[in-house]
Amino acid sequence: MDRTYIKDVLDGKEGKVLVKGWVHDTRDLGKVRFMLVRDVTGIIQCVATKKEDVFKDLNPSRESVVVVAGKAVKSKQAPGGMEINPEKVELLANAEQPIPIDVSEFSKTELPKRLDFRFLDFHRRRTQAIFRIQTEIAHAFREYFKNKGFVELNSPCIIGTSSEGGTELFEVKYFEKKGFLAQSPQLYKQMLACSMEKTFTLAPVWRAEKHNTTRHINEIRMMDVEMAFFDQMSAMKELEEYAKYCVKKVLENCASDLEVLGVKGLKVPKGVYLAYEDAIKKVGGKLGEDFTPEQEKKLCEMHPGDIVFTHSWPTSIKPFYIMPRGEDAKAKTSEGFDALYGGVEISSGGQRIHLPALLTERIKAKGLNPKSFKDYIDSFRFGAPPHAGWAIGLERLTQIICGLDNIKEATMFPRDRDRLTP
Numbered sequence: 001m002d003r004t005y006i007k008d009v010l011d012g013k014e015g016k017v018l019v020k021g022w023v024h025d026t027r028d029l030g031k032v033r034f035m036l037v038r039d040v041t042g043i044i045q046c047v048a049t050k051k052e053d054v055f056k057d058l059n060p061s062r063e064s065v066v067v068v069a070g071k072a073v074k075s076k077q078a079p080g081g082m083e084i085n086p087e088k089v090e091l092l093a094n095a096e097q098p099i100p101i102d103v104s105e106f107s108k109t110e111l112p113k114r115l116d117f118r119f120l121d122f123h124r125r126r127t128q129a130i131f132r133i134q135t136e137i138a139h140a141f142r143e144y145f146k147n148k149g150f151v152e153l154n155s156p157c158i159i160g161t162s163s164e165g166g167t168e169l170f171e172v173k174y175f176e177k178k179g180f181l182a183q184s185p186q187l188y189k190q191m192l193a194c195s196m197e198k199t200f201t202l203a204p205v206w207r208a209e210k211h212n213t214t215r216h217i218n219e220i221r222m223m224d225v226e227m228a229f230f231d232q233m234s235a236m237k238e239l240e241e242y243a244k245y246c247v248k249k250v251l252e253n254c255a256s257d258l259e260v261l262g263v264k265g266l267k268v269p270k271g272v273y274l275a276y277e278d279a280i281k282k283v284g285g286k287l288g289e290d291f292t293p294e295q296e297k298k299l300c301e302m303h304p305g306d307i308v309f310t311h312s313w314p315t316s317i318k319p320f321y322i323m324p325r326g327e328d329a330k331a332k333t334s335e336g337f338d339a340l341y342g343g344v345e346i347s348s349g350g351q352r353i354h355l356p357a358l359l360t361e362r363i364k365a366k367g368l369n370p371k372s373f374k375d376y377i378d379s380f381r382f383g384a385p386p387h388a389g390w391a392i393g394l395e396r397l398t399q400i401i402c403g404l405d406n407i408k409e410a411t412m413f414p415r416d417r418d419r420l421t422p
Contacts, residue, residue, distance in 0.1 A: 349390025
């Protein structure tokens with residue numbers, strides 16, 4: 001007999017079934033025993049009386065792996081309205097006791113310890129719901145841009161110099177040379193966009209920043225996009241359209257997971273566009289400075305459920321590769337933007353500099369050495385068009401959509417300054 005998924009039984013499939021899963025809980029009432037079995041689709045009750053031979057097999061330890069063959073029948077008393085009268089229970093793997101963390105839906109185990117035993121934490125329906133939603137977010141990203149004719153980029157994860165300037169790099173030994181874990185696919189996605197026009201990638205990046213917050217980790221999955229013949233406004237519009245597509249797919253395909261997480265009020269967002277100067281004034285910030293986390297939250301509260309784009313930022317606080325207004329190296333305003341959603345920044349992007357001489361000037365203005373970026377600058381010498389792009393952290397977007405307090409909950413195996421295992 002083929003395996004029967006619990007969801008199918010709960011949907012009203014009566015008759016012979018073969019269920020494979022984990023023991024969620026057991027109850028012994030003397031003459032009657034109950035065993036709740038869980039698989040990735042749901043939980044169902046198995047029940048047997050003392051008169052039945054299978055009665056003795058309905059008391060394995062919690063989280064043990066079992067196979068139950070029997071008959072699915074309707075029952076008004078059973079959770080979900082269906083239960084299984086087992087004819088045979090096979091124990092595939094016994095779970096040692098005590099279990100080191102609480103894997104119930106209302107677990108009181110603190111997050112650090114749950115991460116120490118992440119393989120067990122994945123048993124929780126809540127944790128599973130988070131990563132089904134994350135899968136949908138990533139799938140929507142690939143699907144949306146592939147359907148629009150974008151080419152997927154596979155950029156190197158070991159690089160010879162900083163992608164974005166700064167010192168937040170993890171150094172690695174690369175044969176007789178010194179290399180670094182990539183901070184970003186930035187330089188490579190620009191190179192590809194300047195020949196194949198439209199590219200996307202979903203890949204890990206590393207930032208050696210010594211922060212310890214609920215919004216940061218040191219290894220991130222970035223969803224990057226780059227497009228030739230785009231400026232900052234058309235790039236923002238593309239991000240808005242992806243966000244709409246993504247949330248729509250999550251609402252359509254992950255309704256039960258959102259319910260498990262208690263997510264209410266999630267809606268398909270629309271874009272709100274504000275010039276940097278107007279936005280910073282709205283929240284009482286200082287011109288020429290970045291938004292504080294409190295100011296980002298305040299700006300989003302003014303537009304609940306929507307994406308707030310702050311564009312035309314000062315060149316002084318944008319990376320060297322962001323185009324200054326009017327292609328003027330001395331311009332104080334750039335073609336760069338940020339996107340805020342759910343109270344936090346989810347993306348940063350803009351139009352890039354495609355002119356070698358201007359790019360060299362901007363690298364120098366940021367206190368960097370153009371020789372370190374020779375290959376990058378040279379890639380624009382032979383017919384590079386204007387282009388723009390952006391990036392979104394997969395874990396951060398998951399955190400926002402799922403309403404999580406800590407980004408580590410949205411990361412399967414998080415890496416921060418203290419954690420290298422599991």
